Amino acid sequence: MKTLYQYFFRGLLTFLPLALTVYVLYLFVFWTEGMAMRLIRPFIGDFYLPGLGIFLGVGLILLLGFLVSQPFTSRLVTLLELPFTNLPVVKSIYSSLKNFADYFAPHENDSQQVVLLSPPGQQLNMVGLVTRQSLRGLPRPMGDLDQVAVYLPMGYMIGGYTVFVPRDWVTPINLSVEEAMRSTLIAWMASSRNDGTPAAGDTAEPGATSRD
DSSP: OHHHHHHHHHHHHHHHHHHHHHHHHHHHHHHHHHHHHHHHHHHHTTOOOTTHHHHHHHHHHHHHHHHHTSGGGHHHHHHHHHHHHHSHHHHHHHHHHHHHHHHHSOOSSSOOEEEEEOOTTOOOOEEEEEEESOOTTSSTTGGGOOEEEEEEEOGGGSOEEEEEEEGGGEEEOSOOHHHHHHHHHTTTOOOOTTTTOOOTTOOOOTTOOOOO
């Protein structure tokens, strides 16, 4: 019975991510196709090619990205953002989401960095994201500190907090921001078969200890 129980949950854990991914993709395709049919059908009549909605959606996103990348559109974008950056409650929500999205946007500098935060004299280690390489420009006395800002996300993305620490407290990790956030989302529970650590359900040798 225990073996059947393990087989069931291993199958379930294999099936759920695939099924949810396919379902989300289905919803996206269904929505874009329906939107394209409503927008284009008045011009092309009954002629319609499957997949045109996805093509149209990708094209519009690329066009929007091209336009907002041009210098002459910066003022227009600023005007469009005025209602979202001036209303009391909406301002806080929009600014937080925009800053968070801008952090993951492609940049030419190396400000996006995953680091291991290790306070001296302690065995505690935390994985964080460097959000500021310099505190210059922040209110005093923060702006006078020769430190870096490190964002420490919490498991399952229920929040996080930012700490300002000396530079020698952090060590860069050869890990992308996306990989770090994905691992944090599941509390670093994903096992690796290449590091010698037994995966969930595997039996360790007697006397062996596991380390995270």
